[in-house]
Amino acid sequence: MESFLQQVVSGLATGGIYAALALALVMIYHSTNHLNFAQGEMAMFSTYISWSLINAGVPYWIAFFATLVIAFAGGVVIERLIIRWVEDAPVLTVVIVFIGLLMIFNSVAGWIYSYDIKVFPSPFPDQPIQIGTLYLGPHDVGAIAVTLIVLAILFLFFRYTSLGLAMRAAAENPESSRLVGIRVGRMLGMGWGLAALIGAVAGMMVAPIVFLDPNMMAGILIYAFAGAMFGGISSPGGAVFGGFFLGVTENLAGSYIPFIGNELKLSVALVIIVVVLLVRPSGIFGKVTVSRV
Amino acid sequence: MVTSTVTPKTIKSPAARTAWLNGRYPRVAAMAVVLVVAASLPLVMSDYRLFQFTLAYIYAIALLGLNLLIGYNGQFSLGHGAFFAIGAYTTAIMIDRWDIGYGWTIIAAGAICLVVGFLFGIPALRIEGMYLALATLALALATPQFLKYHLFEGWTGGVQGIVIDKPEAPFGLPLNPDQWLYFFTLAILLLAFVLGWNLVRGRTGRALVAIRDHRIAAQSMGINTALYKSLIFGVSALYTGVAGALSAIVIQFVAPDSFTLFLSIFFVVGIVVGGLGSITGAIYGGFFIQFVPNIADAISQAAPWAIYGIFLIVFMLVMPLGIAGFLAILWHRLIMGRLASDGNEGHPTET
Amino acid sequence: MSALLQISGLEAQYGLTKVLHGVDCRVEEGGITTILGANGAGKTTLLRAVCGMVKTSGSILYAGQRIDGKATEDIVRLGIGHVPEGRGTFVALTVEENLRLGAYTRKEKNKVAQDYERVHRYFPVLLQRRQQQAGTLSGGEQQMLAIARALMLGPKLLLLDEPSFGLAPIVVLEIFEIMRTVNQEEGVSMLVVEQNASLALNLADHAYVLETGRIVLDGPAEEIRGDDAVRRSYIGY
Numbered sequence: 001m002e003s004f005l006q007q008v009v010s011g012l013a014t015g016g017i018y019a020a021l022a023l024a025l026v027m028i029y030h031s032t033n034h035l036n037f038a039q040g041e042m043a044m045f046s047t048y049i050s051w052s053l054i055n056a057g058v059p060y061w062i063a064f065f066a067t068l069v070i071a072f073a074g075g076v077v078i079e080r081l082i083i084r085w086v087e088d089a090p091v092l093t094v095v096i097v098f099i100g101l102l103m104i105f106n107s108v109a110g111w112i113y114s115y116d117i118k119v120f121p122s123p124f125p126d127q128p129i130q131i132g133t134l135y136l137g138p139h140d141v142g143a144i145a146v147t148l149i150v151l152a153i154l155f156l157f158f159r160y161t162s163l164g165l166a167m168r169a170a171a172e173n174p175e176s177s178r179l180v181g182i183r184v185g186r187m188l189g190m191g192w193g194l195a196a197l198i199g200a201v202a203g204m205m206v207a208p209i210v211f212l213d214p215n216m217m218a219g220i221l222i223y224a225f226a227g228a229m230f231g232g233i234s235s236p237g238g239a240v241f242g243g244f245f246l247g248v249t250e251n252l253a254g255s256y257i258p259f260i261g262n263e264l265k266l267s268v269a270l271v272i273i274v275v276v277l278l279v280r281p282s283g284i285f286g287k288v289t290v291s292r293v
Numbered sequence: 294m295v296t297s298t299v300t301p302k303t304i305k306s307p308a309a310r311t312a313w314l315n316g317r318y319p320r321v322a323a324m325a326v327v328l329v330v331a332a333s334l335p336l337v338m339s340d341y342r343l344f345q346f347t348l349a350y351i352y353a354i355a356l357l358g359l360n361l362l363i364g365y366n367g368q369f370s371l372g373h374g375a376f377f378a379i380g381a382y383t384t385a386i387m388i389d390r391w392d393i394g395y396g397w398t399i400i401a402a403g404a405i406c407l408v409v410g411f412l413f414g415i416p417a418l419r420i421e422g423m424y425l426a427l428a429t430l431a432l433a434l435a436t437p438q439f440l441k442y443h444l445f446e447g448w449t450g451g452v453q454g455i456v457i458d459k460p461e462a463p464f465g466l467p468l469n470p471d472q473w474l475y476f477f478t479l480a481i482l483l484l485a486f487v488l489g490w491n492l493v494r495g496r497t498g499r500a501l502v503a504i505r506d507h508r509i510a511a512q513s514m515g516i517n518t519a520l521y522k523s524l525i526f527g528v529s530a531l532y533t534g535v536a537g538a539l540s541a542i543v544i545q546f547v548a549p550d551s552f553t554l555f556l557s558i559f560f561v562v563g564i565v566v567g568g569l570g571s572i573t574g575a576i577y578g579g580f581f582i583q584f585v586p587n588i589a590d591a592i593s594q595a596a597p598w599a600i601y602g603i604f605l606i607v608f609m610l611v612m613p614l615g616i617a618g619f620l621a622i623l624w625h626r627l628i629m630g631r632l633a634s635d636g637n638e639g640h641p642t643e644t
Numbered sequence: 645m646s647a648l649l650q651i652s653g654l655e656a657q658y659g660l661t662k663v664l665h666g667v668d669c670r671v672e673e674g675g676i677t678t679i680l681g682a683n684g685a686g687k688t689t690l691l692r693a694v695c696g697m698v699k700t701s702g703s704i705l706y707a708g709q710r711i712d713g714k715a716t717e718d719i720v721r722l723g724i725g726h727v728p729e730g731r732g733t734f735v736a737l738t739v740e741e742n743l744r745l746g747a748y749t750r751k752e753k754n755k756v757a758q759d760y761e762r763v764h765r766y767f768p769v770l771l772q773r774r775q776q777q778a779g780t781l782s783g784g785e786q787q788m789l790a791i792a793r794a795l796m797l798g799p800k801l802l803l804l805d806e807p808s809f810g811l812a813p814i815v816v817l818e819i820f821e822i823m824r825t826v827n828q829e830e831g832v833s834m835l836v837v838e839q840n841a842s843l844a845l846n847l848a849d850h851a852y853v854l855e856t857g858r859i860v861l862d863g864p865a866e867e868i869r870g871d872d873a874v875r876r877s878y879i880g881y
Contacts, residue, residue, distance in 0.1 A: 035423055082606060089613035094362070096565045099558060100605030107599035162748060169734050169745050176732040178716040179695065180797065181749035222434065222554075229427045234736075267438050270431035277428060278419050 005134055007255050008248055013140035015247020017209065020113055020147045020202035021217070021224035022231070022239040027154060027198050029233055031167045031191025032083075034091075037098040040217030040224070041105035042078075043199030046071040047207045047216075048113050048164055050200070051120055060123045064204060068197050076189040077194025083192065084185060087174075109214040120207035143205040167191055223247075230273045232283030241285065246273070331479060340471040342541065345583055347475045350482045351539045353579030356563045357489050357572065358532020362562070364570035365493055366525045367505030369422060372429030374557035375436040376406045376530040378547075380537025384442070385455040385547040386448055395460050395542050399481075402538035403531045410530020414523030433557040440549035457541065474543050481539065485532060489572050492528070497589025501525055502570075533560075566608050568617025577616040647705070648673045648801055648833045649694070654702035656689050663689045665857045666702065671801065671850075676827055676834040677866065680878050681854035687837040688729050690854070691803045694835070695719055695726045706801070721749050725794030729805040731786045733793070735779030739770055742778050742789055746796025755798065765794040766822050772866040784815035791819065795826065802826075804836045808843060816840070820847055841878035845869045853878070 009205045021040060028036045036042075040154025050067035054060060078101070086094050124142035128135045158164035170187035172227045177184050203217070210216050252269040276284070329635040335343055355407050359373050380402040413432070417425055449455070462473035492498055503511035504518050512518050541547050561583050567578025589600035612619035649671040658663040663686045671677040681687050692699045696716045704712040711719050720726070734742050743763065747756045764771045767788040773781060778789060787807060794802055807823070808816040820843055838844035841867050845851055851868040853861040861868065868874055 082610075085610050086613060089609070090569065092369075092561070092565045092569060093609050093613045096562055097606050097609050099562060100602040100609070103598040103602030103605070107596040107602065111596040111599070121714050147650065152791045162744065165737075165744060166748055168737065169741075172734050172736050173732065175697070176734060177745075178697075179728060180696055180745045180793065181720040182745070183717050213846065222430070226427060226431070229424055233423065236780060267431075267435040270434060274416075274428045274431050277424055278416055282424075 004252075007251050009134055009136060010140075011248030011251030012144070012244055013137060013209075013247070014251065015227075015244035016140060016144040016147055017202070017206045017220055017243075018189055018223040018227045018246050019240040019243025020143070020205055021199070022148075022228040022243040023147065023154075023236055024195055024198040024202055025224055025228045026233060026236050026239040028191060028195030029228075030158065030193060030236070031171050032188055033171045034094055034098070035090070035225070035228075035233070036195065037095065038101035038105060039195065040221030041102045041109075042071070042075070042196050043206075044212075044214060044217045045105045045109055046074070046196065046200035047120065047203035047212060048109055048201060049208075051113075051118060051212055054121060060121060064123070067204065071196040071200035072193040075193035078196075080190035081183075084188070087188070093252035106214050106218075113214070115214055118212040120204070120212045122208035125275070128185050129177055139208055142149050143288045146201065146205055147240065150198060151236060154198070154236060163190075165232075167194075171275075226270060226273050229283055230276060232285040235283070235285040238283060238285030294544065305318075308463060328483075332476075335468075335472045335475055340421025340458065340469065343471050343475045347471075347478045347543050348540070349535045349579045349583035350475075350478045351543065351579070352487045352560075352582045353576045354478075354482055355536035355560060356567060356575035356582075357485050357535045358529040358536070359560050360526055360564045360567075360569065360571070360575050360578075361489060361492070361501070361532070362529035363564060364521065364574070365498065365505065366501045368417065368522060368526065369426045369428045370429040370526075370529075371554075371557050371561060372432035373529070373533045373560050374552050374554065375432045376410060376533040377537035377556060377560075378436050378552035380406055380534030381541035381547045381552070382455075382537075383534070384538035384541045385457055388457045388542075390448075399502045399535055399538040399542075406534025406537075407527045407531040409529030410534075411523050411549070413530070415519075417526060418519050418522055425514045430554070430557075433554045435589060436552050437549040440552065444642075449549075449587045452549060454546060454551075456546050459545050460542065463470070478539055478543070485535070486572065488503075489532075489575075493572065497521070524554060562605065564615075566605070566612075566615055568615030568619075571615065571617035571621075574615055574617035581616075645669065646673055648675075648707060649835065650705040651690075651694070652703050652705075652718075654690070654693060654700055654704065656686075656693050656700045658689075658698070663857050664700070665694070667854070667857070667859055669852050669859060669862065671833050671835050674827075674831045674833055675850060676823075676836060676848045677850045677852070678836045678838055678848035679852045679854050680838060680841045680844060680868075680874070682839070682877075684856075684859040685854045687854055688805055691726065691728075691805050691835065691837055693715045694803060695724065720797065723800040724799065724803065725799030725801070726803045727787075727794045727805060727807065729791045729809075731790040733778040733781075733786050733789050735777065737778060738775050739778055739781070739789060742793050743770070743796050746793035747798075750798060756796070758844045759796055759798060763795050766795075766825070767792050767808065784811050784819075787811060787815075787819060792820070795832075799832060802832050802834045804834060806837055806839060808840045814868065823847060824859050839878075841874070842869075 001169055003118060020273060021043065024039055024043065025035060028034065028039060046067055050063045053063035053066060058066070082097065082101070083094075086097050122139040122142070124138045129138055129141060132138075165186045166177070166182045169180070170182055170184045171191065174184045177187070206220065207216065208231060210220070223246055224243060226241035227244075228239040229242070230245065231240070231242030233239070249272055250268070257268070335347060338346070342355045355373065355377055359370065362368050362370055362373075383402040383405050384395065384398040387401060388395060393401075417428060439445065441452055445451075459470045460468055460473070462468040466473065468476070493501070500511065500516045500521050503514070503516060503523055508518055508540055563578030563582045564574065565578075566581045567576070568574025585604055586597070586601060589604060590597040591601045608616075614622070647670040651670065652668045653665050653701050654667040655662065667686075667690060667696075669677065669679070669690075679687050679690060680829070689698055692698045694704060694706075694711075696714050696719050700712055702712070703710060704720075706722060706724065709722075711722065734745065737745070743760065747759065757799070769785055770789060770792055773785065778786065781789060791807065804823070807819055811819070823834065824847055827834060836844055836848060845865045845868060848865045851857050851862065851865045853868070853874060861871065861874065
């Protein structure tokens with residue numbers, strides 16, 4: 001039982017990583033109506049920027065917030081420079097642009113920083129937290145807390161501020177948004193900035209665990225994508241839940257189903273998700289959209 | 294307004310000329326030229342170049358299948374690398390273990406993929422859009438894991454994969470193996486092309502497009518959407534499986550790491566860059582997949598994928614409808630331009 | 645009376661197809677103008693042109709100021725509310741959020757709050773549906789929401805694109821009654837595009853008939869109603 005709980009806890013820790021990025025994916029979906037495949041690489045790149053700052057002697061939290069500002073600006077620039085031109089193009093055209101961005105970020109990061117793995121500091125203490133017989137990694141706990149805080153802030157922002165509302169409106173129906181006076185282009189730019197910012201948070205929380213390298217996000221992005229879909233792409237809370245669920249399921253399947261082991265645990269987690277999607281095609285917490293004929 | 298009562302045979306009105314230019318003859322002529330050029334390439338090209346072209350054709354076959362599914366039926370698959378892998382492994386195992394003739398293994402690979410694709414298409418009916426992308430993505434991710442899985446190693450060769458021999462040209466044809474496989478692949482591509490063309494131009498094609506554009510309306514017109522959707526999933530898997538089988542023969546080697554998620558992503562890149570919902574688009578896409586990474590590498594060895602990414606973005610910004618869509622617009626402009634110089638407007642101005 | 649909206653020589657095209665061929669029309673301060681015409685006559689294009697949603701040539705004067713060539717967002721800020729074809733509600737957002745968005749450009753909190761109450765007086769059903777997603781409303785309720793949202797802008801001029809489209813006759817009557825009230829009590833001018841000519845002519849004080857992108861007839865609503873050709877083509881008796 002104790003080892004079972006320990007497995008759940010360490011599953012939650014990895015799940016927290018997936019959850020953070022899943023949240024970023026859902027946010028950009030909310031404010032742009034696109035699933036951004038380059039999200040993970042943007043997060044990775046932001047993390048490299050903060051690594052550079054920290055290495056240059058900037059204190060962690062200053063580097064942290066400076067990175068957020070840079071990431072936000074970078075997101076806005078990408079939207080205004082590239083994405084706006086394909087705003088009306090077919091969905092798959094946009095997807096290909098995202099794949100292009102993904103390759104550029106990955107390649108440029110490798111070129112500037114090399115593909116060597118780097119250690120990234122954690123802002124949290126290193127003493128493990130002990131509850132009964134369970135041991136919790138302080139960074140895991142801290143990362144989960146940060147994820148939940150970001151989630152709460154976003155929820156309040158989108159729900160209660162008029163800027164947040166305008167961003168949702170611009171994503172849903174650009175034409176009607178213009179008719180109520182919303183500057184749609186600006187909103188989409190902000191949406192990208194915000195998503196890049198969340199991605200940067202996720203990257204800086206993930207890097208101490210998986211170490212920093214240009215490919216660190218590739219695997220995580222897939223999990224995050226799966227988690228977001230599982231929870232329901234229309235629901236930020238659902239995405240966070242989906243991320244945690246995936247982390248725990250994967251860990252438990254790996255340790256308790258004998259013939260699976262580490263080789264197939266990813267497959268098992270994905271199969272579970274697909275089966276769930278067959279039952280609930282819009283995800284666990286997703287809104288079922290009514291289609292009119 | 295043209296009010297000519299003279300038969301178009303004697304005096305070609307601009308409208309008749311437009312119809313002729315938009316009709317089948319220019320296309321057939323263009324295709325004949327392309328075919329002649331393709332058939333004479335072995336005379337002028339090195340074996341290695343020929344091998345690259347063969348691979349481009351193979352990708353084109355796979356893209357043709359994927360385009361039937363995504364472009365014509367609107368089902369998004371990020372998992373066709375899996376069918377490519379199934380086709381390749383079917384061929385490799387049959388040749389390696391049972392010494393079966395490669396021609397038969399291709400048929401077997403196609404048949405197996407047809408069945409697997411059809412079966413996968415049935416649960417896929419319940420999910421759409423990005424959710425279908427996720428389900429198929431899972432398929433693509435799981436593929437290398439399963440190919441490496443230790444219980445299957447006796448068949449798949451595990452991480453090492455399987456090495457097979459390159460077939461010689463039959464009937465004493467004066468061709469070396471590379472040249473023979475080039476023609477062999479070209480012939481299959483042609484067959485795939487013609488079959489695909491017939492499929493999308495007929496009743497089935499109209500049903501597929503109707504389902505893509507408005508599933509509920511299609512259903513209420515009596516189209517069995519479930520059957521068509523899973524059937525086209527099977528057919529597209531068949532195309533991709535045949536391509537996979539050919540790739541195993543041409544490369545003489547299969548291994549799990551050739552069939553990662555990237556393969557599936559490249560397929561999607563190929564059909565979008567080539568042109569969604571366009572049969573000829575598959576060929577442009579095949580060449581893109583095969584040659585653009587080389588070009589990118591030649592431009593910058595330090596960050597080739599950044600160059601590739603820039604290529605992708607520029608292609609999409611300039612040609613949001615893919616190469617085929619771009620050419621169609623260009624062709625249309627050309628015709629309109631000719632008409633304008635004839636001093637006539639192409640369309641009446643009122644609707 | 646002076647003209648609030650003055651359109652002259654307006655031309656518009658989609659691709660190669662020209663839709664408006666030099667249209668002249670005006671809306672008086674405090675007046676209701678209607679534009680009648682069959683499908684494809686260019687009515688919707690005309691309204692969209694006023695809001696800067698199609699490229700045009702010619703001039704559009706609003707309160708004495710050129711607005712053609714301006715961005716939609718800026719035109720809206722001048723006090724032009726547009727109830728678009730197909731209603732254009734934000735279907736995934738709640739009714740309340742739709743109304744909040746209507747007042748997005750306005751800073752004066754008190755007046756917005758007043759307007760919020762006022763539109764609920766006109767359309768009490770929206771208050772009941774406050775927390776519901778707009779997409780789940782009936783067609784009539786969606787049209788009410790669309791009009792209410794445009795009113796939340798505090799407009800001086802309201803553009804309405806076929807407010808009767810697809811609605812039950814009793815709902816249509818209710819909506820037109822409210823439009824009349826808004827016009828009379830608040831002095832909001834209106835430009836109404838309609839296929840239901842008899843309804844529109846009852847409401848409006850001035851009417852234009854648009855056929856394939858040209859104004860073929862115009863005059864006081866009374867007069868147009870009496871016109872034999874109009875009666876046969878658009879009213880149907």
